[in-house]
Amino acid sequence: MTFSLLHATDFADRLLYNIVPPLKAGMIVLADRYAYTAFARDAARGVDRRWVRELYSFAVKPDLAVYFKVPIEVSTDRLMARRVKLKFYEAGLDMGWSANAIESFRIFQGKVLDEYDRLVEEFGLSVVNAVGSITDQQRTFRKLVSQHLEIEEVDEQLDEQLA
Amino acid sequence: MNSLTNSSPDTESTIRPGSYYGNGIPYLPIDGYPGKIIAIEGTDGVGRSTQIRLLREWLEVQGYGVIETGWTRSELMQPTIELAKASNTLNKLTFVLLYATDFADRLEKEIIPALKAGFIVLSDRYVYTAMARAGVRSVDRTWMRNLYGFAIAPHLVFYLKIDEKTLIRRVLAARGMDFWESGMDMKLGDDIYESFRAYQRSLLREYTSMADEFGFRVLDAKRKVEVIQDELRRQIGAFLAESDTSAQPTTS
Numbered sequence: 018m019t020f021s022l023l024h025a026t027d028f029a030d031r032l033l034y035n036i037v038p039p040l041k042a043g044m045i046v047l048a049d050r051y052a053y054t055a056f057a058r059d060a061a062r063g064v065d066r067r068w069v070r071e072l073y074s075f076a077v078k079p080d081l082a083v084y085f086k087v088p089i090e091v092s093t094d095r096l097m098a099r100r101v102k103l104k105f106y107e108a109g110l111d112m113g114w115s116a117n118a119i120e121s122f123r124i125f126q127g128k129v130l131d132e133y134d135r136l137v138e139e140f141g142l143s144v145v146n147a148v149g150s151i152t153d154q155q156r157t158f159r160k161l162v163s164q165h166l167e168i169e170e171v172d173e174q175l176d177e178q179l180a
Numbered sequence: 181m182n183s184l185t186n187s188s189p190d191t192e193s194t195i196r197p198g199s200y201y202g203n204g205i206p207y208l209p210i211d212g213y214p215g216k217i218i219a220i221e222g223t224d225g226v227g228r229s230t231q232i233r234l235l236r237e238w239l240e241v242q243g244y245g246v247i248e249t250g251w252t253r254s255e256l257m258q259p260t261i262e263l264a265k266a267s268n269t270l271n272k273l274t275f276v277l278l279y280a281t282d283f284a285d286r287l288e289k290e291i292i293p294a295l296k297a298g299f300i301v302l303s304d305r306y307v308y309t310a311m312a313r314a315g316v317r318s319v320d321r322t323w324m325r326n327l328y329g330f331a332i333a334p335h336l337v338f339y340l341k342i343d344e345k346t347l348i349r350r351v352l353a354a355r356g357m358d359f360w361e362s363g364m365d366m367k368l369g370d371d372i373y374e375s376f377r378a379y380q381r382s383l384l385r386e387y388t389s390m391a392d393e394f395g396f397r398v399l400d401a402k403r404k405v406e407v408i409q410d411e412l413r414r415q416i417g418a419f420l421a422e423s424d425t426s427a428q429p430t431t432s
Contacts, residue, residue: 018205018284018330019256026277033271040181052184063207071326075273076184140184 020106021059025072028052032076040077045166052076053084053136061128062112081165083158084137085147089127093119195333195395198295202329208292210332215295216423217332218416219306222340223383224361225350226401227408231340232302234409235416239300244420247294249286250304257282272317272365279310280327287331295332307331308339308394312386316379317366336419337394338412340401344381351376 036046052073059069087095096103103118105111109125110118137144145157195201198213218235220228236246252261261278294301307328314324342350351357359365362372363379391398397415399408 018288019281022277022281022284026274026281029273029277033273037181065203065206065330068203068326068329070185071323071329074183074185074323078182078184 018064020062020111021055021064021069021072024055024059028055028073029075036077048079051079051082053082053133053140053142056136057129057132060132061109061125081162082140082142083145083161084133084142085145085154086133087147089123089130091148092126093123096122197333197335199333200329201331201333202326204332205288205330208288210292210295213292213295214298215301216336216420217291217295217301217303217306217334219303219308219334219337220340221305221308221337221387221396222401223342223347223380223387225347225354226340226342227405228304228340230405231409231412232304234405235302235412238413239302239416245294245297245299246302247290247299248302248304249290251309252279252282254282254285254289256285272314272319275317276310276314276319276324276327279313283307283310283328284330291332303334306334306337308337308387308390308396311390312383315386315389316363316382333394335423336416337396338415339387339391339396339398340408341387341398342384342401344377344384346402347380347384348373348377 036048039046055073056066056069060066097119103122108118108122109128110116110121112121112125114124115121133142136142143161145154145161147154198217199211204210220232222228232248236248239246252258257278261282291301291303310328311321311324315321351361357372357376361379362376363382364372364375366375366379368375368378387396390396399411401408
């Protein structure tokens with residue numbers, strides 16, 4: 018609960034200082050993770066789903082929410098390949114499911130991914146298959162955004178940038 | 181800008197003392213815990229801490245285990261809250277959420293373990309203080325009640341009621357008015373006295389409006405300390421006697 022509420026407090030602070038003012042000024046805000054992360058993570062930790070949603074009712078509804086989806090094996094492999102040391106909470110070690118960080122991560126992230134699947138339906142998140150190459154993902158992502166902003170597609174520009 | 185989710189009132193349910201107000205904390209079931217929560221509510225300067233000190237002594241002499249808990253006293257959050265208050269970067273939403281975090285920490289780390297072990301928890305202020313302060317600052321009432329859906333309904337809530345005039349005199353005599361207690365963040369006026377008066381008046385209105393909703397036992401706080409203490413002891417004594425009898429096993 019404290020974990021959930023601390024994140025909500027941090028989110029409220031960023032919302033009011035960093036998100037709402039640029040929106041009012043007509044700017045585009047790119048948010049790396051949003052309240053959905055809290056919905057998935059807190060529910061995976063056993064916090065009441067409905068309560069978390071009510072808690073975040075002060076959040077602004079994004080015009081577009083994109084979910085980059087990978088199976089659990091892929092995310093674990095990617096983290097291992099980079100030899101990242103898993104953080105305590107990231108691995109869900111606070112839950113006491115397993116003393117082994119990787120095993121605990123697998124269990125915890127598995128639950129988180131299940132929650133995300135639920136969210137896709139509930140909030141109409143756009144899903145990008147994040148197993149593919151970065152170029153492919155970026156292409157799909159740009160398509161989604163440009164459709165949304167009604168700007169013309171700029172595939173050539175992307176090819177140049179990624180070349 | 182639309183909001184992300186809709187805040188809708190929790191399905192109307194009767195309050196059961198010792199149970200969660202709302203859906204509660206799913207991973208911490210508390211049904212059947214033997215401890216009791218007794219909350220003492222009231223604005224600044226009504227004498228809550230004096231009454232609690234005296235109650236504690238009286239309860240301990242009778243053999244009850246007692247713990248005290250108070251607003252913003254969690255180990256995790258107290259320094260953060262003090263810092264945030266001092267830096268003036270808080271707005272009403274972050275203020276409300278910091279308080280809720282502090283409460284959640286104390287609930288999980290102090291209150292629930294004490295209830296499990298059969299202690300009496302004397303709470304110096306409870307969630308109603310948060311609701312009153314938020315109400316004065318026009319934070320959505322339904323949202324606040326949902327937020328505190330993880331709180332446990334106390335077995336007894338005493339509200340030490342005082343009028344504005346007496347309150348002002350007591351606070352001035354004791355220590356003077358401070359920025360937050362005067363609601364200076366609400367910019368009601370430059371004059372701290374006028375601001376304090378207006379702020380405390382709206383707080384009193386908020387508490388009054390909650391008395392029925394949450395079943396406060398209202399005590400007149402203008403009376404002498406001993407008179408109030410006697411009244412508290414009478415009511416608490418009666419409550420404990422009754423729950424001790426009903427807790428007795430029927431067969432040995």
